[in-house]
Amino acid sequence: MDGEMTMEGKLAARLDELLRSVGPVNEDAARDTQERWDSLAKPLKSLGLLENNVAKIAGISGSSRVNLKKRALVAMCADNGVIEEGVTQTGSEVTAIVAENMAVGSTTVTVMAEAAGTDVFPVDIGMATEGSLLEGVPKEEGELLPRTLLQRKVRRGTRNFAKGPAMTREEALRAVLVGIEIAGCLKAQGYDILATGEMGIGNTTTSSAVAAALLSQPAERMTGKGAGLSDEGLQRKIYVIKEALGNLMPDREDPMDILVKVGGYDIAGMTGLFLGGAIYRIPVLIDGFISSVAALLAVKLKPLTRDYMIASHVSKEPAGQLILDELGLKPMLCCEMCLGEGTGAIAALSVLDMGLTVYHRMATFDDMNVEQYQPL
Template identity: 45%
Template structure:
């Protein structure tokens, strides 16, 4: 708990003076003011995060947290639990979608076993297993409060290790069969109607969707999570990889590093992080909005605006890896585009 408390205390508001200086430079560039839209918003946010009005990206890294979920016993997923360790190996061997997109974006990947229900062995795997998967939240708490806290702190440790290694922009990724169910439960506890929140996840049919909704309602009734206590919510109806990603997000904010948020599960982690420390939202960049119906609601709850609408629902960090290209482009605009004065271009005159 001490590590978590120390991290939260370090999170400060972004540098508004740097935001203003970035905005002033953007207005001097050879274009109508505000005409590059979201690219300009990204520049200003990065300036505030880093304190540099002309921010530059260096080393990028996608942090994938992997964990299993006892609630799959209820039949809420179209895929069996053994897919989790199989996909972890796929990540480590470079064969998954996130590997392809990260290579294309020039980003590293790290994968952490924070709660896979079996042992996975690979020289590149970070093993910080809190427990072998969560318990079935439809029958009781997914994990203890101590385990939820430890999982958050694992995320902090992994992020800080990458930051110490020179990474200056992070992205969230995850793997865990059944993890749209706890993500939907978290959003429901924080105030959204369960029927509007729950999606088809890995591709369940109508019968499966009805079962998933019923399971989430049961889990909330059985555990009675306290929406004013985000760690209580996380421990009762959350997941180990969700907790780990919340830690990654909090660590990024504490170290003034931008954190690119991926899809539905990553945004559940972001929502928990925002409830632990609201100022952490200032460091989050929403990459895309997924096909999961609850994702848009999560982003709206945090007042985050996704830059991409790609009809994606894979997870892994894939949307965040795509967004790296947009973020890179924004920084190049700020650093390389000519000003009206340097280019000898006349400004518009207001009438």
């Protein structure tokens, strides 16, 4: 019927409405926090990014009494149809296996998260297969429970972007809104910070394609071996990405078009998490390459979102540093990690904890009757 809005239109309108609510961070709280740092009995700015990021978190939360006691890792799990082109070592069944193991606490990131006091929320946003833990499980309502494979499936994996667009625009919007919804739920449940993570066979291929489109860079520069491809496999991966970008011609000026044509549901969900951080005023940690690509999509959709992000580490993937440079963010760690799952973000949380301990507990110059450092 003429005049009726399509579902895609309704979803787009909802996203626009949410993004209009994003405002600037609280500069007064950030400034008060930096003044507290400057009063501590140590050389000015000597803790570098730890000081900057604690002040940034204060600006996001609106208080110089920075607290990160309750933290969550959200791991978006999805499959990618492009694996039909032989760009990976393993098949989509591995995504479900790892996602289930996230739920029971036996993956790398869940072990690290336990050490860092972080709750883990794996999310099925687009897995192709459904494992034993998913049988008969409906979409949850109400409170989100850690160590539960949350059901937010948009579709059973994306389409093969070597043959056409990876998803429809409606599907991309749904996936982005899933991420925003989860960010809002976790903020309502009292979480102080979110870490991003992902799991999905083939997602370094989708991320490299999205990155190449966003930065107008050749596929060769943006593509790495992912989970251990051979030299021959890498060349195949580059070829598939180049052909897809040439055939589909994603519009660099339209982030959603790039996501639709060569993206993945995990990337879309993380894009929503970053947007949700800005909407609900909760800091969000960028993990590695795949996560940083989602962060850049979020910034292209809403530039203010950048002020609500913290870069955890720089990925070993070739485009890892390039994406962070485009975001204008400096990573806290450089450990040559490329595992994904959120491992870099969790490692950075532990470093932030040390900075917060100094911030809250260290003596000031006045406490020690020592003349305060002055900027020169």
